[in-house]
Amino acid sequence: MRAEDSRGFEDFxxxxxxxxxxxxxLLTGDRGHAEDLVQTALLKTYRHWPRVxxxxxxxxxxxxxxxxxxxxxxxxLMTTEQVVxxxxxxxxxxxxxxxxxxxxxxALRSLPPRMRAAVVLRYYxxxxxxxxxxxxxxxxxxxxxxxxxxxxxxxxxxxxPLPSPAAAGHREERG
Numbered sequence: 001m002r003a004e005d006s007r008g009f010e011d012f013x014x015x016x017x018x019x020x021x022x023x024x025x026l027l028t029g030d031r032g033h034a035e036d037l038v039q040t041a042l043l044k045t046y047r048h049w050p051r052v053x054x055x056x057x058x059x060x061x062x063x064x065x066x067x068x069x070x071x072x073x074x075x076x077l078m079t080t081e082q083v084v085x086x087x088x089x090x091x092x093x094x095x096x097x098x099x100x101x102x103x104x105x106x107a108l109r110s111l112p113p114r115m116r117a118a119v120v121l122r123y124y125x126x127x128x129x130x131x132x133x134x135x136x137x138x139x140x141x142x143x144x145x146x147x148x149x150x151x152x153x154x155x156x157x158x159x160x161p162l163p164s165p166a167a168a169g170h171r172e173e174r175g
Contacts, residue, residue, distance in 0.1 A: 002050075009049045013042060016059055020066060026120045027070045029109035041066040064135045067121065071113045071136075107157040111150050118146035119154070 017038065024034035024041075044065050045052055052061045108116055114136070121132040122143070129140045129147075136143065 005050050005053070008053055009046055012053075012058055016062065017042075020062060023063070023120065023125055024066060024070070026105075026108060026124055027067070027113075027117060029105060037066060037070055040069050044069070060131075060135070063121075063125070064137070067117050067135050068137060071117060103158060104154075107154050110157060111153060115146045115150040115153070118143050119150040122147050 020038045020041065021034055024037045025031055028034045028037055041062050045058070045062050049058075052058050055061065108120070111119065117136055118132060121127045121135055122129070127135065129143050132143045132147075133140045
């Protein structure tokens with residue numbers, strides 16, 4: 001690669017890496033895996049940088065590589081094991097109030113990878129259906145379906161529990 005292409009790639013990485021990392025964290029649910037995913041996407045982009053830069057939309061290209069790498073079954077198989085030195089201490093879940101961001105992150109992690117990618121690209125990256133379809137390599141109707149199902153699952157997971165009918169009737173008798 002020529003020196004000016006290399007400098008152009010370095011400048012590009014400086015500009016977009018924080019945004020790519022935020023996107024990758026939402027896709028993977030883990031900062032370590034997200035950093036690996038960003039590095040993988042940037043490496044794949046670097047290999048073709050002159051062509052990517054000439055096409056005029058390198059951010060879209062890297063975003064697509066990021067998403068397709070995340071969705072790839074090989075990548076998922078590679079990242080299923082978590083090695084820890086010692087088991088974490090257990091805490092009483094009721095002792096600490098849940099962090100809303102952590103609840104959302106956990107809910108996102110519960111979605112299948114393609115569904116999570118569709119939701120994150122549409123509502124975090126603020127891409128249109130068509131742009132999301134291009135990034136994911138599918139049709140706009142698939143994006144719409146994945147997004148609708150993903151939002152329904154998130155609502156079900158994040159919705160506050162409804163009062164039981166017995167508790168509601170008990171309140172009416174008092175009033």
